[in-house]
Amino acid sequence: xxxxxxxxxxxxxxxxxxxxxxxxxxxxxxxxxxxxxxxxxxxxxxxxxxxxxxxxxxxxxxxxxxxxxxxxxxxxxxxxxxxxxxxxxxxxxxxxxxxxxxxxxxxxxxxxxxxxxxxxxxxxxxxxxxxxxxxxxxxxxxxxxxxxxxxxxxxxxxxxxxxxxxxxxxxxxxxxxxxxxxxxxxxxxxxxxxxxxxxxxxxxxxxxxxxxxxxxxxxxxxxxxxxxxxxxxxxxxxxxxxxxxxxxxxxxxxxxxxxxxxxxxxxxxxxxxxxxxxxxxxxxxxxxxxxxxxxxxxxxxxxxxxxxxxxxxxxxxxxxxxxxxxxxxxxxxxxxxxxxxxxxxxxxxxxxxxxxxxx
Numbered sequence: 001x002x003x004x005x006x007x008x009x010x011x012x013x014x015x016x017x018x019x020x021x022x023x024x025x026x027x028x029x030x031x032x033x034x035x036x037x038x039x040x041x042x043x044x045x046x047x048x049x050x051x052x053x054x055x056x057x058x059x060x061x062x063x064x065x066x067x068x069x070x071x072x073x074x075x076x077x078x079x080x081x082x083x084x085x086x087x088x089x090x091x092x093x094x095x096x097x098x099x100x101x102x103x104x105x106x107x108x109x110x111x112x113x114x115x116x117x118x119x120x121x122x123x124x125x126x127x128x129x130x131x132x133x134x135x136x137x138x139x140x141x142x143x144x145x146x147x148x149x150x151x152x153x154x155x156x157x158x159x160x161x162x163x164x165x166x167x168x169x170x171x172x173x174x175x176x177x178x179x180x181x182x183x184x185x186x187x188x189x190x191x192x193x194x195x196x197x198x199x200x201x202x203x204x205x206x207x208x209x210x211x212x213x214x215x216x217x218x219x220x221x222x223x224x225x226x227x228x229x230x231x232x233x234x235x236x237x238x239x240x241x242x243x244x245x246x247x248x249x250x251x252x253x254x255x256x257x258x259x260x261x262x263x264x265x266x267x268x269x270x271x272x273x274x275x276x277x278x279x280x281x282x283x284x285x286x287x288x289x290x291x292x293x294x295x296x297x298x299x300x301x302x303x304x305x306x307x308x309x310x311x312x313x314x315x316x317x318x319x320x321x322x323x324x325x326x327x328x329x330x331x332x333x334x335x336x337x338x339x340x341x342x343x344x345x346x347x348x349x350x351x352x353x354x355x356x357x358x359x
Contacts, residue, residue, distance in 0.1 A: 152215070158242075284301060
């Protein structure tokens, strides 16, 4: 059995969306002809990568900021004229289509599953049962907002505070008949980037924390724009000091998520199992719950079982098997199974049981 792993396409999607929108902005505004052409084609390269990473959803997420910005600034005609839509689309098709054709030929039905299931059923149905490679994560509508605040903390709150202050200044400037706050084209673009994605995910019926990742680039660029304009020596020191919070929080968060602050770490459980030094070790079974650290420290050899029948099917192998249970779960097993095990190690809420030798 191989070590556990996970395939996460979201970082590639974030890079692709960022490439699309960077290519659009520079290609749309650059006065250097060669630079503009280069970035306009990178717009389509990023589109192909977004399509490969997340299918149509990647294109939608990359296209929403462009659509809303052009709508608000009335730039649709310039958008059509400045980007090489025919040659760029052909290049994107050459990059992306071979993989989709090969995947459909190798696994017939993949396109239907990906286009209908992953793009529509996953988004609209909170109880979608067609997911073959993951699981539905039912969350309240609007869950993306707290995920964005938590994922960008503390910078998301700093940006929100600055936005509130700017809004209040605008309100009071009108009340005092002063010149209202004027936003640059770049700020409008960042606002469209950030809020179009927030709006899109607000109505998603399934939600995981990685959906907040595409919001991090516009958050970072919005803060950089603010500080570039208003940065003073004293504020510079506070920003640098505040930036040190992020890596510390990341390290703490990773530790807590993986091991629940150390409470669920299975390192000592695995060590206790190896300390038994049985001549013919069998399975390491986890009843009802299997922490990630059990898979890590057992090199992927721990097995999750949910019923007594599953345990029976695995332990009748002529070897000495081990069973790990949380507090109270062992009592749910039938008597004939409980009689086959003896407790050899306890750690917090976990107990490691060893199969008794046959008489």
